Amino acid sequence: MSNGRQSSMADVAQRAGVSMATASRALNGSPGVAETTRERVFLAAQELAYVVSPEASRLARGTTRRVAVVVPHISRWFFAAMLEGVEGVLREAGLDVLLYHVGDCEDRRDFFDRLPARRKVDAVVVLAFPVDEHEQRRFQLMGVDIVAAGGQHATYPYVCIDDEQAGRQAMDHLLFLGHERIAMIAAVDPDQPAALQQGRSDAYYAALGDAGLPVDGQLVVTVDWGGAEGATAMDRLLSLRNPPTAVYAHSDEVALGAIRSLRRAGLSVPEDVSVIGIDDHPVAELVDLTTVRQPVEVQGEIAGRIVVDLLSGQAAQKSVTVPTQLVVRGTTAPPRGARQRA
Amino acid sequence: MSNGRQSSMADVAQRAGVSMATASRALNGSPGVAETTRERVFLAAQELAYVVSPEASRLARGTTRRVAVVVPHISRWFFAAMLEGVEGVLREAGLDVLLYHVGDCEDRRDFFDRLPARRKVDAVVVLAFPVDEHEQRRFQLMGVDIVAAGGQHATYPYVCIDDEQAGRQAMDHLLFLGHERIAMIAAVDPDQPAALQQGRSDAYYAALGDAGLPVDGQLVVTVDWGGAEGATAMDRLLSLRNPPTAVYAHSDEVALGAIRSLRRAGLSVPEDVSVIGIDDHPVAELVDLTTVRQPVEVQGEIAGRIVVDLLSGQAAQKSVTVPTQLVVRGTTAPPRGARQRA
DNA sequence: ATGAAAGCGCTAACAC
DNA sequence: GTGTTAGCGCTTTCAT
Numbered sequence: 001m002s003n004g005r006q007s008s009m010a011d012v013a014q015r016a017g018v019s020m021a022t023a024s025r026a027l028n029g030s031p032g033v034a035e036t037t038r039e040r041v042f043l044a045a046q047e048l049a050y051v052v053s054p055e056a057s058r059l060a061r062g063t064t065r066r067v068a069v070v071v072p073h074i075s076r077w078f079f080a081a082m083l084e085g086v087e088g089v090l091r092e093a094g095l096d097v098l099l100y101h102v103g104d105c106e107d108r109r110d111f112f113d114r115l116p117a118r119r120k121v122d123a124v125v126v127l128a129f130p131v132d133e134h135e136q137r138r139f140q141l142m143g144v145d146i147v148a149a150g151g152q153h154a155t156y157p158y159v160c161i162d163d164e165q166a167g168r169q170a171m172d173h174l175l176f177l178g179h180e181r182i183a184m185i186a187a188v189d190p191d192q193p194a195a196l197q198q199g200r201s202d203a204y205y206a207a208l209g210d211a212g213l214p215v216d217g218q219l220v221v222t223v224d225w226g227g228a229e230g231a232t233a234m235d236r237l238l239s240l241r242n243p244p245t246a247v248y249a250h251s252d253e254v255a256l257g258a259i260r261s262l263r264r265a266g267l268s269v270p271e272d273v274s275v276i277g278i279d280d281h282p283v284a285e286l287v288d289l290t291t292v293r294q295p296v297e298v299q300g301e302i303a304g305r306i307v308v309d310l311l312s313g314q315a316a317q318k319s320v321t322v323p324t325q326l327v328v329r330g331t332t333a334p335p336r337g338a339r340q341r342a
Numbered sequence: 343m344s345n346g347r348q349s350s351m352a353d354v355a356q357r358a359g360v361s362m363a364t365a366s367r368a369l370n371g372s373p374g375v376a377e378t379t380r381e382r383v384f385l386a387a388q389e390l391a392y393v394v395s396p397e398a399s400r401l402a403r404g405t406t407r408r409v410a411v412v413v414p415h416i417s418r419w420f421f422a423a424m425l426e427g428v429e430g431v432l433r434e435a436g437l438d439v440l441l442y443h444v445g446d447c448e449d450r451r452d453f454f455d456r457l458p459a460r461r462k463v464d465a466v467v468v469l470a471f472p473v474d475e476h477e478q479r480r481f482q483l484m485g486v487d488i489v490a491a492g493g494q495h496a497t498y499p500y501v502c503i504d505d506e507q508a509g510r511q512a513m514d515h516l517l518f519l520g521h522e523r524i525a526m527i528a529a530v531d532p533d534q535p536a537a538l539q540q541g542r543s544d545a546y547y548a549a550l551g552d553a554g555l556p557v558d559g560q561l562v563v564t565v566d567w568g569g570a571e572g573a574t575a576m577d578r579l580l581s582l583r584n585p586p587t588a589v590y591a592h593s594d595e596v597a598l599g600a601i602r603s604l605r606r607a608g609l610s611v612p613e614d615v616s617v618i619g620i621d622d623h624p625v626a627e628l629v630d631l632t633t634v635r636q637p638v639e640v641q642g643e644i645a646g647r648i649v650v651d652l653l654s655g656q657a658a659q660k661s662v663t664v665p666t667q668l669v670v671r672g673t674t675a676p677p678r679g680a681r682q683r684a
Numbered sequence: 685a686t687g688a689a690a691g692c693g694c695t696a697a698c699a700c
Numbered sequence: 701g702t703g704t705t706a707g708c709g710c711t712t713t714c715a716t
Contacts, residue, residue, distance in 0.1 A: 006461065006485070008709060019687045024711060034685060049483060051460045055406070056709030059397040059692045069441075074426035075419060075639070084416035087443050096462065099411075099439045101429050118393045119348065120438065141391060143348070227628040256628040283625050286569040286598040297417070350693060361703045366695060376701060398693030401708045 007048040016044035066096045067307055068117040068124040074101050077281055082127050082150055085300020093308045104191045112138040123307045145310045149303035159302040159320040161294045166324040167203025169292045170276045173326055174246045175211050177334045183219040183244035185233040187254045190224045200250045219244055230257025238265055245273055245335040252277035252284045252291055270333035288330035295322050349390040358386035408438045409649055410459040410466040416443050419623055424469050424492055427642020435650045446533045454480040465649045487652045491645035501644040501662040503636045508666040509545025511634045512618045515668055516588045517553050519676045525561040525586035527575040529596045532566045542592045561586055572599025580607055587615055587677040594619035594626045594633055612675035630672035637664050
């Protein structure tokens with residue numbers, strides 16, 4: 001299908017009987033153009049189905065109207081949901097989103113070595129993606145605004161949840177129900193510089209401490225992120241002489257895996273053992289999983305807002321922490337023969 | 343943090359003691375440059391931490407090295423996984439991905455009216471996104487290659503699964519187990535022009551027909567896509583005087599919702615009723631759901647490959663159908679007191 | 685309010 | 701093999 005030549009601004013100007021300069025001003029809504037002239041130009045543009053050449057426009061203007069979003073995972077709900085939030089507000093603001101998946105270490109090295117987004121964007125948002133000092137130095141070369149979502153950051157504006165508090169909400173729920181032998185399945189992302197979910201772990205020890213309960217090292221198992229890993233971890237816990245009556249998992253996926261192991265072992269949830277996760281993944285509702293909800297998409301939206309404000313020169317919030325909330329469903333209950341604490 | 347001025351090609355050329363033309367040729371790997379010269383240029387570029395200005399380069403070259411990926415959903419696993427596949431091969435080929443989320447009808451209208459990606463990309467891939475005739479006409483204005491993934495398409499190269507066959511695999515499994523009263527929960531996407539999963543429905547009727555079983559209209563319920571909707575549908579099925587012994591759901595999420603309803607009704611799966619889904623969503627494994635697997639990320643990859651081939655002028659495959667596969671897990675079993683068919 | 689002209693940073697003919 | 705020279709299509713002073 002031949003689509004002819006895309007018409008250029010010169011065509012529009014000619015058709016409207018004005019100079020390119022005027023046509024440009026009219027189309028960009030710049031001041032200093034007579035209303036009637038502006039209309040004539042718009043009409044001409046319309047008739048020619050004209051669209052600016054972004055390359056040319058940006059070359060001349062020096063700005064790209066594009067922002068890079070860097071994600072360590074695309075298909076995991078958490079990241080995808082956050083991405084959806086970011087994309088929404090960016091798109092609404094007329095900014096294009098350039099997506100960069102930086103999965104494993106190799107991707108990562110490559111990304112920061114080559115800086116593929118360099119000169120291509122006006123800002124970059126990193127999603128749940130810790131950026132070390134070396135990487136920060138590389139980013140500096142880009143000379144654009146950076147904002148982080150889904151994790152605190154010392155250097156950049158960020159939006160995140162209070163992981164320790166989320167963990168406390170989960171642990172406190174278990175403690176409130178009367179559990180005293182609580183295990184933790186800590187999940188780490190093998191491709192990430194760890195330390196991301198430190199808060200989730202801290203919460204465990206702090207909660208136990210505050211409740212005057214002892215810490216049993218055997219009850220803590222750390223695994224790579226993922227449902228299958230959660231299952232493995234649970235198997236390990238079940239092999240203890242004195243298994244836990246409740247399990248605090250760092251994420252819903254891990255919790256799901258744990259539940260599968262429990263069921264396969266013939267145990268029932270929550271009668272025999274309670275399980276709680278974090279995140280409120282969409283399937284949590286479908287499987288009646290008790291969890292701590294964090295507003296994921298919202299975090300993305302806020303990050304997007306910050307970018308938009310930054311680019312428009314407005315004062316943007318420096319960093320935001322959004323609240324989390326316990327969602328009690330069907331996988332937690334008091335331990336057998338115990339009564340809830342007042 | 344001042345980052346000085348980005349150095350330009352002129353700087354590199356000067357530093358290497360050559361003309362801009364030579365510098366450009368050297369950097370682009372064009373032929374006709376002495377090896378030693380090329381090295382000198384590379385060195386200079388390195389020292390100046392030089393990166394081309396994509397805008398300028400593209401303006402001059404007339405190509406963008408960008409491709410738009412249009413998705414109706416970002417945070418649903420299916421779409422995100424496919425996106426991950428596409429992004430991977432595009433990135434590897436040095437193409438940038440511009441992401442456009444076209445969710446509801448309004449987004450849709452806006453997208454095709456304004457054609458925000460126009461002049462910004464060399465190709466667009468539409469993910470599981472039916473494009474009607476009007477929209478095709480709009481796309482034509484862009485004058486670039488279009489490829490579809492996750493659904494057949496009359497006009498564009500596409501990659502998809504055979505939905506009817508997938509459905510047959512699910513239905514045949516249920517029939518093989520000896521079920522005769524099989525319900526179907528058909529899921530449609532409220533924001534899509536339907537007809538997408540027609541094949542999944544066709545399979546139901548065809549399988550029943552081939553098995554010589556009657557069709558009972560009451561056993562077919564169509565709902566909007568989603569786990570919650572699946573649950574509602576199941577509730578409806580359970581209110582029948584003569585409920586089904588097995589349920590064929592159009593997707594795993596829907597199947598999950600159905601299972602929740604079943605459990606809440608005090609029924610057990612698969613003892614009382616069997617449930618099968620389609621897709622093999624990651625959580626399917628965690629909840630022991632029997633399903634029909636489709637290679638989602640792979641479809642994205644193939645679509646990406648097609649784009650890359652198209653852009654490089656190579657002959658690209660016109661369209662690809664990838665195979666699906668039954669995955670038997672724990673939510674299906676023979677009906678009570680029945681024996682499997684030979 | 686409008687126009688002329690000088691770039692923006694690079695690539696591609698076309699000479700040498 | 702390398703340099704010269706035109707653009708690529710737009711924005712933006714600076715005049716008028």
